[in-house]
Amino acid sequence: MGIEGVGARVARKEDKRFITGGGRYVDDMVVPGMKHAVFVRSPHAHAQIKKIDVKKAQGMPGVVGVLTGKELKADGIGNLICGWMIHSKDGSPMKMGAWSPLAVDKVRYVGDAVVIVIADTKGQARDAAEAVDITYKELKAVVDATKALQPGAPQIHAEAENNLIFDWEIGDGKAVDAAIKSAAHVTRMKIVNNRLVPNAMEPRAALGHYDKAEDHYTCWTTSQNPHVSRLVMSAFYNVAPENKLRVIAPDVGGGFGSKIYIYPEEIVCLWASKKTGVPVKWVADRTESFLSDAHGRDHVSTVEMAFDKDNRITGLKVDTIANLGAYMSLFSSCVPTYLYATLLSGQYNIPAIHANVRTVYTNTAPVDAYRGAGRPEATYLLERTMETAARELGVTPAELRRKNFITSFPHQTPVIMNYDAGDYNASLDAAMKAADYAGFTKRKADAAKRGKLRGIGMSCYIEACGIAPSAAVGSLGAGVGLWESAEVRVNAVGTIEVLTGSHSHGQGHETTFAQVVNQRFGVPIDSVSIVHGDTDKVQMGMGTYGSRSGAVGLSALVKALDKVEAKAKKIAAHLLEADEGDIVIENGEVKVAGTDKSLPWFQVALAAYTAHNLPAGMEPGLKETAFYDPSNFTFPAGCYICEVEIDPETGLTEIIQFVAADDFGNIINPMIVEGQVHGGIAQGVGQALLEGAHYDASGQLLTASYMDYTMPRADDLPSFKVSTSNTPCPGNPLGIKGCGEAGAIGSPPAVINAITDALGVVDIAMPASPSTVWSAIHAKKH
Amino acid sequence: MSEVSLTVNGKRVSGSAEDRTLLVHFLREHLGLTGTHVGCDTSQCGACVVLVDGRAVKSCSMLAAQASGSTIVTIEGLASGADLHPVQAAFKEHHGLQCGFCTPGMIMTATDMISRHPEGLDEATVRAELDGNICRCTGYHNIVKAILAASQAMAKGSKGKAKQAA
Numbered sequence: 001m002g003i004e005g006v007g008a009r010v011a012r013k014e015d016k017r018f019i020t021g022g023g024r025y026v027d028d029m030v031v032p033g034m035k036h037a038v039f040v041r042s043p044h045a046h047a048q049i050k051k052i053d054v055k056k057a058q059g060m061p062g063v064v065g066v067l068t069g070k071e072l073k074a075d076g077i078g079n080l081i082c083g084w085m086i087h088s089k090d091g092s093p094m095k096m097g098a099w100s101p102l103a104v105d106k107v108r109y110v111g112d113a114v115v116i117v118i119a120d121t122k123g124q125a126r127d128a129a130e131a132v133d134i135t136y137k138e139l140k141a142v143v144d145a146t147k148a149l150q151p152g153a154p155q156i157h158a159e160a161e162n163n164l165i166f167d168w169e170i171g172d173g174k175a176v177d178a179a180i181k182s183a184a185h186v187t188r189m190k191i192v193n194n195r196l197v198p199n200a201m202e203p204r205a206a207l208g209h210y211d212k213a214e215d216h217y218t219c220w221t222t223s224q225n226p227h228v229s230r231l232v233m234s235a236f237y238n239v240a241p242e243n244k245l246r247v248i249a250p251d252v253g254g255g256f257g258s259k260i261y262i263y264p265e266e267i268v269c270l271w272a273s274k275k276t277g278v279p280v281k282w283v284a285d286r287t288e289s290f291l292s293d294a295h296g297r298d299h300v301s302t303v304e305m306a307f308d309k310d311n312r313i314t315g316l317k318v319d320t321i322a323n324l325g326a327y328m329s330l331f332s333s334c335v336p337t338y339l340y341a342t343l344l345s346g347q348y349n350i351p352a353i354h355a356n357v358r359t360v361y362t363n364t365a366p367v368d369a370y371r372g373a374g375r376p377e378a379t380y381l382l383e384r385t386m387e388t389a390a391r392e393l394g395v396t397p398a399e400l401r402r403k404n405f406i407t408s409f410p411h412q413t414p415v416i417m418n419y420d421a422g423d424y425n426a427s428l429d430a431a432m433k434a435a436d437y438a439g440f441t442k443r444k445a446d447a448a449k450r451g452k453l454r455g456i457g458m459s460c461y462i463e464a465c466g467i468a469p470s471a472a473v474g475s476l477g478a479g480v481g482l483w484e485s486a487e488v489r490v491n492a493v494g495t496i497e498v499l500t501g502s503h504s505h506g507q508g509h510e511t512t513f514a515q516v517v518n519q520r521f522g523v524p525i526d527s528v529s530i531v532h533g534d535t536d537k538v539q540m541g542m543g544t545y546g547s548r549s550g551a552v553g554l555s556a557l558v559k560a561l562d563k564v565e566a567k568a569k570k571i572a573a574h575l576l577e578a579d580e581g582d583i584v585i586e587n588g589e590v591k592v593a594g595t596d597k598s599l600p601w602f603q604v605a606l607a608a609y610t611a612h613n614l615p616a617g618m619e620p621g622l623k624e625t626a627f628y629d630p631s632n633f634t635f636p637a638g639c640y641i642c643e644v645e646i647d648p649e650t651g652l653t654e655i656i657q658f659v660a661a662d663d664f665g666n667i668i669n670p671m672i673v674e675g676q677v678h679g680g681i682a683q684g685v686g687q688a689l690l691e692g693a694h695y696d697a698s699g700q701l702l703t704a705s706y707m708d709y710t711m712p713r714a715d716d717l718p719s720f721k722v723s724t725s726n727t728p729c730p731g732n733p734l735g736i737k738g739c740g741e742a743g744a745i746g747s748p749p750a751v752i753n754a755i756t757d758a759l760g761v762v763d764i765a766m767p768a769s770p771s772t773v774w775s776a777i778h779a780k781k782h
Numbered sequence: 783m784s785e786v787s788l789t790v791n792g793k794r795v796s797g798s799a800e801d802r803t804l805l806v807h808f809l810r811e812h813l814g815l816t817g818t819h820v821g822c823d824t825s826q827c828g829a830c831v832v833l834v835d836g837r838a839v840k841s842c843s844m845l846a847a848q849a850s851g852s853t854i855v856t857i858e859g860l861a862s863g864a865d866l867h868p869v870q871a872a873f874k875e876h877h878g879l880q881c882g883f884c885t886p887g888m889i890m891t892a893t894d895m896i897s898r899h900p901e902g903l904d905e906a907t908v909r910a911e912l913d914g915n916i917c918r919c920t921g922y923h924n925i926v927k928a929i930l931a932a933s934q935a936m937a938k939g940s941k942g943k944a945k946q947a948a
Contacts, residue, residue: 011875011877012874014817015873015874015879015882016874017882017887018879019857019870019873019879019882019889020817020858020859020860020861020866020870021815021816021817021818021856021857022817023882024816024884025816025881025883027810027819027820028810030814032860053835123800199918200821201881201883201884201916202821202883209882223796239817251881252881253819253881253882253883253884254880254919256918264834284819284822286822286823288825371791505881506880506881506882506919507880508880522879525802548886637801639784671877672877674877675880675920675923677921678920678921678923678924679897679918681921682918682920682921682922683918683921696929705822705823706824707824712921713912713913713916713922714912714913714915714922714926715909715926716912717922719905720921720923743921755827755890756829
């Protein structure tokens with residue numbers, strides 16, 4: 001490992017601009033003539049639009065346009081779609097209701113966009129938006145998915161009877177029923193996974209610019225995947241043909257899934273720019289983000305886990321209702337199915353699994369992938385059930401897990417996934433050691449003397465990353481392939497540009513991608529620039545989500561580097577009059593092995609471009625492109641342990657320690673990997689202790705600002721103890737598994753297992769706020 | 783309209799703005815200082831923190847007109863020339879940032895915090911004092927580490943200067 005190569009703890013190249021105020025986010029962009037947009041949104045959760053009167057607004061100071069859904073439809077702009085087809089168990093396709101970028105006849109959640117108002121300043125646009133007069137006829141709303149399925153519930157889309165989108169199953173129901181029937185013990189639970197708002201710190205934003213002279217559109221947008229945005233806006237929403245549409249996602253201030261999707265606002269800003277003849281910028285307020293960003297989680301499940309007399313799991317039966325909100329967001333259908341139910345085997349040998357999943361429309365914001373996407377829901381369900389089972393069976397949580405761990409690989413689960421590598425005992429051992437698990441009994445007794453309740457909980461998670469083999473996801477209903485691309489351009493002076501379809505919005509790609517290049521050629525990382533986030537600069541790519549940039553994006557880079565290396569060696573062999581097989585490239589030198597003959601790297605690059613003396617028939621230049629399609633998912637796994645102390649007087653839970661022991665495969669930059677784990681744990685602890693999106697029965701979002709939705713703050717969290725014990729992934733050239741979501745996946749059950757341990761209760765709802773914990777303590781007393 | 787005169791990052795600037803214009807929007811839109819960010823509508827997130835007459839202030843909680851006559855330092859004015867401020871350097875060294883959006887506010891808050899605690903900082907104090915700044919990426923672990931390191935580096939630096947002066 002060199003000081004800047006793979007495995008080195010290198011400070012980030014991109015930091016300089018962020019710490020000096022030089023970051024370039026969408027809201028920082030200024031285009032000559034640019035105007036500002038405000039969306040008029042529905043104040044009702046469910047209503048018919050009777051009349052829209054924009055006359056008064058049109059006459060307000062500074063207003064350049066007030067546009068409605070009718071005009072949008074008249075111009076042929078399409079409805080938003082869900083890009084992953086799921087079929088119900090009866091064979092029928094999912095029931096996708098129409099989602100117009102601006103509502104035309106009906107609104108279906110508070111925040112549904114109805115009218116765009118464009119003015120010289122944002123203040124003027126806001127004033128004019130208040131003057132738009134919309135007459136609604138209110139309809140009864142439903143926000144709870146279980147209630148939405150009941151007969152007589154308000155019907156949200158004509159296409160989906162009883163609000164049921166699909167009723168899907170996976171696994172062998174008969175085998176599971178037989179296992180439960182013959183079980184020595186069955187643990188049964190109801191598991192609720194609370195609804196969350198992703199809350200990237202940069203609110204969503206879009207700047208649409210139509211250039212009349214060129215008949216060309218440019219969209220600056222807060223996207224995790226600008227190429228997919230361009231493809232979908234072109235192919236499905238009829239904004240413009242792909243060659244006439246450039247999508248730029250510059251610096252993006254966090255995503256966590258919420259910026260994967262193509263939302264109404266960017267479509268409307270592009271269309272409105274052509275309509276009004278001015279560039280149109282929209283930046284969400286925080287409350288708008290709460291109302292209209294895709295939310296996460298919101299599952300209600302029942303689970304039955306069957307054990308034989310030796311405490312081995314013999315079957316798992318799961319029934320889940322997933323709330324998808326008012327419309328089907330872009331990847332909403334795959335989250336509670338192929339990203340959830342396929343992970344229900346966890347780290348355990350389970351011979352039979354069956355899961356039934358019903359997805360439901362409600363009058364709430366659309367729900368889609370949020371950090372972990374399906375895998376946190378699966379992990380929470382399994383690890384809460386394992387904890388409860390251990391208590392019922394009278395064995396320690398570690399003992400029950402060890403007894404059921406998968407220990408030989410590859411391992412085929414009954415729910416599609418084929419685990420390639422792992423060592424679950426190793427991460428459990430590492431976590432228990434780091435947490436001084438053996439010393440807990442004494443710490444609990446000490447706390448009791450002080451009148452405090454101590455508890456400890458563990459969670460052994462597995463997830464599937466690197467999504468995913470294109471043919472596999474295609475066969476499961478995905479509308480896109482999930483490969484990645486890379487182009488390596490060696491300049492004539494030997495500096496290098498890497499163009500990647502991955503998108504960095506905090507992950508540090510400008511550093512880690514350069515480290516991989518440094519490892520290969522020894523070129524300093526300062527001489528390597530990473531270009532991403534612009535469809536006019538970078539070849540087609542699939543973007544960043546599902547912890548895929550390392551496992552898939554870097555694999556594409558490796559393939560492109562292979563091609564560059566092969567050509568560079570041919571050129572060097574020709575110049576040095578040596579055999580191509582004897583050429584080695586290291587530390588910025590191109591050498592003939594075993595001799596003192598060598599060329600500096602830049603001279604090989606220069607020779608490729610002067611082309612004065614190249615091997616016969618060789619094309620000039622040194623630039624290669626590669627596309628990489630993964631052969632399997634990758635399977636990061638690990639063990640998290642949380643220790644809490646609860647004040648029974650107030651119900652306040654303090655996290656005494658949080659330990660993470662992960663297996664991420666090979667690591668490019670441990671500093672960045674640790675940072676990803678820290679952030680993921682904070683979001684998982686947030687879900688367990690603090691965060692929850694709450695609608696009242698009429699569909700008003702009660703938690704629509706940072707005054708009401710409790711974000712984790714510095715004094716809610718401890719410093720974390722993180723470590724890794726890695727088994728390389730055999731499926732990709734760098735042996736990488738991915739680390740972006742693990743923290744958020746593994747941590748909620750560890751926290752809740754600790755709290756229920758401290759309180760001596762079976763379950764407690766997330767978020768386990770002081771009032772919830774206090775109520776649980778007092779319910780137990782009475 | 784209000785006439786606004788400020789000293790920002792050592793330069794005298796003036797302009798007129800709507801009465802309702804917040805200081806953060808004046809900095810971003812009138813002066814083009816886009817390093818100061820807007821992350822919420824309720825003065826909760828702290829992405830917009832700047833120094834107003836030496837004190838950390840959420841620039842969304844103040845009208846531009848109210849700030850008139852003040853001396854302001856934004857994230858763009860913190861480094862002296864090519865040399866990073868010790869807090870900036872510590873954030874980079876300790877990986878105290880990921881997406882970078884909350885970072886300017888964090889750094890300005892940390893600068894103010896360190897200057898108010900010449901006796902030094904401990905982890906509990908740093909965490910308590912960061913209450914007004916939200917980060918969604920880092921889990922605060924490395925932000926806390928960076929602020930503690932910067933506090934120590936600056937204490938050493940000022941001792942060194944004191945020795946030189948003596």
